[in-house]
Amino acid sequence: MIDLTLNNGVTMPALGLGVFQSAPEETAAAVAEALRVGYRHIDTAAAYRNEREVGEGIRRSGIPRDEVFVETKVWVSDYGYDKTLHAFEKATGKLGIDTLDLFILHQPAPARIDSVIAAYQALETLLADGRVRAIGVSNFMPPHLERLRQETDVVPAVNQVELHPYFAQPDVQRADAAHGIVTQAWSPIGGITFYPGPWGDERRNVMQDPTIAAIAERHGKSPAQVMLRWHLQEGRSAIPKSTNPGRIAENFDVFDFALEADELAQLDALDTGVRSGPDPDAPRDEFFDRVIDEA
Numbered sequence: 001m002i003d004l005t006l007n008n009g010v011t012m013p014a015l016g017l018g019v020f021q022s023a024p025e026e027t028a029a030a031v032a033e034a035l036r037v038g039y040r041h042i043d044t045a046a047a048y049r050n051e052r053e054v055g056e057g058i059r060r061s062g063i064p065r066d067e068v069f070v071e072t073k074v075w076v077s078d079y080g081y082d083k084t085l086h087a088f089e090k091a092t093g094k095l096g097i098d099t100l101d102l103f104i105l106h107q108p109a110p111a112r113i114d115s116v117i118a119a120y121q122a123l124e125t126l127l128a129d130g131r132v133r134a135i136g137v138s139n140f141m142p143p144h145l146e147r148l149r150q151e152t153d154v155v156p157a158v159n160q161v162e163l164h165p166y167f168a169q170p171d172v173q174r175a176d177a178a179h180g181i182v183t184q185a186w187s188p189i190g191g192i193t194f195y196p197g198p199w200g201d202e203r204r205n206v207m208q209d210p211t212i213a214a215i216a217e218r219h220g221k222s223p224a225q226v227m228l229r230w231h232l233q234e235g236r237s238a239i240p241k242s243t244n245p246g247r248i249a250e251n252f253d254v255f256d257f258a259l260e261a262d263e264l265a266q267l268d269a270l271d272t273g274v275r276s277g278p279d280p281d282a283p284r285d286e287f288f289d290r291v292i293d294e295a
Contacts (some may be wrong), residue, residue, distance in 0.1 A: 011100070013040045019048060059130075102136060103123055106138050134158070142171060168271040192276045212227065221254075228251060
């Protein structure tokens, strides 16, 4: 296990289980299995509509609450100072816990900047009150981070963004590092490049990349394990998603080997600069206005 120290001194396991697109009926079992294997970091979100099942999985595992790092996200429809404070109550109620280890804004929604700033100020209040241990953002590009920095007091501890060898976002990583923000990768093994989605039909499957395959063969590991090791050695957090017990275990089995400097450089060189997921600057009002259930 590798821990990262956030900019407020809180430690966070670098590798976590993601549950994006995990069906609620599969989520509790996946979380319990991940904790059995050794994960101690679970990432969810209000918009995933499986926070309740994440909480159930944590309880089912028997692992004490204070040994599990729980991260969740505020959805855009709950932005605004009072609404975000209420979003915390909704999230903790569904999870069945009193405090969150990391609470982050899910989207920068630049067309709604006033509500974004108010939402982050609510996170600052929750942090000051001890109801969350760290706060952060997701999908924030450098201009979004700069605007937030100008109007709030607490530097985000984490910025969760699409990041895999085909889309490494070096500008975002540099901006994060300049402010002591941990870059956290969603789609860390390129899953969004090969599952169905509305963001283009010419995406290449990073899992089938020959450079990654060759590195994996040298180490007796899978391409997914090589990519996760790449994230960890470069100081990022990664939250691979799976509900398959074998994949959950495989994704955690990355602490017994190390990539050489030239292998890291080869992986870095695969960056295409082409985003596979949605553009954080794109207005998506219907999507953003989805209502998060009370319970």
